[in-house]
Amino acid sequence: xxxxxxxxxxxxxVAGLSIHFRIDQSRARAVDDLGVxxxxxxxLGLVGESGCGKSMTALAVMRLxxxxxxxTGSIRLGGVDLARISDDEMRAVRGARIAMVFQEPHSAxxxxxxVGSQLVEAVAAHEKVSMRQARSRAVEAxxxxxxxxxxxxxDDYPHQLSGGMKQRVMxxxxxxxxxxxxxxxxxxxxxxxxVQAGILDxxxxxxxxxxxxxxxxxxxxxxxAGIADRVAIMYAGRLAEQAPxxxxxxxxxxPYTQGLLRARPTKSHAMTGGRAAPLRVIxxxxxxxxxxxxxCRFHPRCPAALERCAAExxxxxxxxxxxxxxxxxxxxxxxxDWAWRGAGAAAGEKATR
Amino acid sequence: xSPPDACDVSPPGRGASAAPVAPAGATPAAATYWWIVxxxxxxxxxxxxxxxxxxxxxxxxxxxxxxxSDRPLVMKDAGGVSFPALRSLFGERYAIDRxxxxxxxxxxxxxxxxxxxxSRKPKALRPDWLDTVxxxxxxxxxxxxxxxxxxxxxxxxxxxxxxxxAEARRAxxxxxxxxxxxxxxxxxxxxxxRAAEGPGRPTADHWLGTDSTSRDVLAFMIHGTRIAFSVGFxxxxxxxxxGVFVGGLMGYFGGWVDIALSRLVEIMICFPTLxxxxxxxxxxxxxxxxxxxxxxxxxxTGVARLTRGEFLxxxxxxxxxxxxALGAGRARIMFHHMxxxxxxxxxxxxxxxxxxxxxxxxxxxxxxxxxxxLPSWGKVLHExxxxxxxxxxxxxxxxxxxxxxxxxxxxxxxxxxxxxxxxLRE
Numbered sequence: 053x054x055x056x057x058x059x060x061x062x063x064x065x066v067a068g069l070s071i072h073f074r075i076d077q078s079r080a081r082a083v084d085d086l087g088v089x090x091x092x093x094x095x096l097g098l099v100g101e102s103g104c105g106k107s108m109t110a111l112a113v114m115r116l117x118x119x120x121x122x123x124t125g126s127i128r129l130g131g132v133d134l135a136r137i138s139d140d141e142m143r144a145v146r147g148a149r150i151a152m153v154f155q156e157p158h159s160a161x162x163x164x165x166x167v168g169s170q171l172v173e174a175v176a177a178h179e180k181v182s183m184r185q186a187r188s189r190a191v192e193a194x195x196x197x198x199x200x201x202x203x204x205x206x207d208d209y210p211h212q213l214s215g216g217m218k219q220r221v222m223x224x225x226x227x228x229x230x231x232x233x234x235x236x237x238x239x240x241x242x243x244x245x246x247v248q249a250g251i252l253d254x255x256x257x258x259x260x261x262x263x264x265x266x267x268x269x270x271x272x273x274x275x276x277a278g279i280a281d282r283v284a285i286m287y288a289g290r291l292a293e294q295a296p297x298x299x300x301x302x303x304x305x306x307p308y309t310q311g312l313l314r315a316r317p318t319k320s321h322a323m324t325g326g327r328a329a330p331l332r333v334i335x336x337x338x339x340x341x342x343x344x345x346x347x348c349r350f351h352p353r354c355p356a357a358l359e360r361c362a363a364e365x366x367x368x369x370x371x372x373x374x375x376x377x378x379x380x381x382x383x384x385x386x387x388x389d390w391a392w393r394g395a396g397a398a399a400g401e402k403a404t405r
Numbered sequence: 406x407s408p409p410d411a412c413d414v415s416p417p418g419r420g421a422s423a424a425p426v427a428p429a430g431a432t433p434a435a436a437t438y439w440w441i442v443x444x445x446x447x448x449x450x451x452x453x454x455x456x457x458x459x460x461x462x463x464x465x466x467x468x469x470x471x472x473x474s475d476r477p478l479v480m481k482d483a484g485g486v487s488f489p490a491l492r493s494l495f496g497e498r499y500a501i502d503r504x505x506x507x508x509x510x511x512x513x514x515x516x517x518x519x520x521x522x523x524s525r526k527p528k529a530l531r532p533d534w535l536d537t538v539x540x541x542x543x544x545x546x547x548x549x550x551x552x553x554x555x556x557x558x559x560x561x562x563x564x565x566x567x568x569x570x571a572e573a574r575r576a577x578x579x580x581x582x583x584x585x586x587x588x589x590x591x592x593x594x595x596x597x598x599r600a601a602e603g604p605g606r607p608t609a610d611h612w613l614g615t616d617s618t619s620r621d622v623l624a625f626m627i628h629g630t631r632i633a634f635s636v637g638f639x640x641x642x643x644x645x646x647x648g649v650f651v652g653g654l655m656g657y658f659g660g661w662v663d664i665a666l667s668r669l670v671e672i673m674i675c676f677p678t679l680x681x682x683x684x685x686x687x688x689x690x691x692x693x694x695x696x697x698x699x700x701x702x703x704x705x706t707g708v709a710r711l712t713r714g715e716f717l718x719x720x721x722x723x724x725x726x727x728x729x730a731l732g733a734g735r736a737r738i739m740f741h742h743m744x745x746x747x748x749x750x751x752x753x754x755x756x757x758x759x760x761x762x763x764x765x766x767x768x769x770x771x772x773x774x775x776x777x778x779l780p781s782w783g784k785v786l787h788e789x790x791x792x793x794x795x796x797x798x799x800x801x802x803x804x805x806x807x808x809x810x811x812x813x814x815x816x817x818x819x820x821x822x823x824x825x826x827x828x829l830r831e
Contacts, residue, residue, distance in 0.1 A: 147732035
């Protein structure tokens with residue numbers, strides 16, 4: 053288990069990562085001072101609202117950010133700093149050591165080629181294999197991701213496959229060269245719920261089968277709960293909280309995480325159609341990356357904010373075993389949901405002000 | 406699985422992968438993007454009619470030496486039976502004729518091949534005739550280019566100075582044994598009919614009249630299709646290659662590459678292209694290939710801008726990032742992944758460009774800057790212009806030919822544009 057930190061071998065180590073974009077005269081701070089680690093065979097869930105910098109982090113690891121991005125900090129894969137290697141060396145890393153699956157399966161496959169030719173290409177990009185070998189590898193990979201009748205589906209064009217099928221093909225393509233790390237950027241957001249379960253199941257099965265490490269990016273705590281070992285919560289470009297998955301769900305310490313957990317619909321919402329108990333949303337909205345709030349970036353929306361929250365950036369503190377949180381007010385033995393107790397109305401007023 | 410549009414035919418297999426031929430009916434029709442476009446195109450009656458008319462004009466261009474020639478198809482005289490028209494297919498003077506003769510030779514093979522292929526399909530899967538044409542076109546064009554290239558490289562000009570129509574007349578008058586079977590129009594574009602006085606009005610012999618040196622106008626018209634089509638397609642081919650390459654660089658790299666090349670495009674657009682073409686021709690000679698080249702290297706700006714836009718759009722799509730994420734190199738992403746996806750609007754502009762290039766060549770020839778050795782429509786117009794008050798047929802028929810061809814290409818282009826527009830999809 054990932055908890056016994058003594059035996060784990062760090063695969064990816066992101067430290068002090070900042071991604072800024074210069075837009076005209078101002079600076080968009082997409083990600084600031086982010087640090088996460090993934091061990092071999094571990095699934096790390098990276099959770100946050102849209103625009104909080106999750107996908108930027110993923111693209112930074114792949115070195116696929118647009119050219120106007122200013123990236124600082126280090127990204128180490130097995131001890132090698134990916135920011136310092138040449139473009140050619142980076143190309144050898146992409147696909148072969150780190151692979152990526154995108155959110156939108158409909159645009160992630162090239163519409164003018166059959167899925168087979170794209171799978172074959174993915175093999176040929178890194179290994180010297182014959183056409184026939186590459187093709188049988190492709191069929192094998194499609195079978196591994198549970199695509200029925202792969203021998204004939206391999207000659208289909210992407211638009212002949214359903215969304216879930218395409219996402220499976222994307223996963224097959226990502227895993228063809230047996231990478232150590234799979235970055236899955238919202239892999240289930242664009243597919244429906246039953247397909248989502250299948251895809252998540254597939255990812256956790258592959259992880260178990262071949263010791264694959266996964267960086268699973270999602271806005272949905274529910275998705276992450278099922279398969280992640282550890283969860284990192286991002287808010288407005290910063291890490292808010294990071295903990296083993298059970299720990300996080302049992303003892304969320306950051307007011308933002310608590311807000312996310314509270315915001316999930318429950319059975320009583322379904323029974324009453326939301327009349328008796330309206331969904332408990334986090335008031336306010338995610339700040340603009342061009343004008344991030346001072347101090348703790350969550351303080352304008354936080355029900356427990358103190359004065360120093362607006363002044364000082366909260367450092368990341370270890371409050372419980374393996375549980376990191378960046379909050380001035382949080383305490384290790386706080387009862388769950390402490391920040392939001394009786395604060396609903398007050399926080400609402402505060403945010404709209 | 407989701408079966409694509411109402412597609413009753415499986416298009417030809419694509420890609421180099423050694424795909425086993427699937428038993429008919431076992432797999433759903435693999436509908437490529439182009440097949441869907443074709444299906445949409447088919448629903449537009451005007452465009453299909455124009456497409457068929459363009460194909461017929463092509464057929465006329467291929468068969469020109471057998472449709473209008475002063476050499477008999479078959480003849481018998483004191484020397485026995487001979488086939489001067491067929492023989493001359495392998496001894497043409499001009500490269501364009503040799504290239505088209507290559508097409509003429511593979512055309513029967515292509516037709517036979519398509520018929521056999523179609524008849525072997527089970528009835529339920531048999532494509533209709535228009536689809537058969539669409540499916541047979543790409544392999545035929547390939548075979549044509551190969552055969553035409555071989556003809557250009559391997560055949561030499563064979564001079565055949567005999568005046569067959571005069572021989573035939575003399576033989577008939579003298580009652581000599583033998584017979585002559587001429588093509589439907591029994592004058593070639595270079596044959597001067599000494600029996601007629603030029604310029605002569607349309608008669609039973611010369612259906613569209615003759616020019617000042619007694620050459621047949623209809624023979625000009627028929628052989629002129631070869632010139633018009635080759636100028637149209639070669640010039641646009643050159644323009645497209647340059648335009649796609651420059652536009653691809655602009656769209657893919659962006660930044661200062663885009664800025665620099667965009668300025669180049671703007672300079673080219675500001676340049677009066679007609680004068681540039683005239684300067685090139687005056688400086689380097691009035692060869693038809695120079696005209697093609699001149700039209701081509703001045704006409705790529707539109708394609709470049711279209712391709713730039715497409716590349717800018719594609720650059721942001723996940724499959725391009727995905728290809729990068731799988732470790733594909735820059736050239737592979739540009740030419741393998743992005744280029745085929747950007748060709749739709751380019752193809753439409755190619756169709757319009759062919760019409761424009763035909764018009765340009767006619768204009769140049771009309772100004773007396775064309776290739777004087779070839780029977781282009783513009784050259785006939787140029788000669789007719791001197792006689793317009795007494796020989797209307799020298800102006801009217803070539804003008805009509807240019808007009809009709811240009812309209813046909815524009816109609817095909819419009820149909821194609823609409824067929825590619827998903828909002829107009831039926």
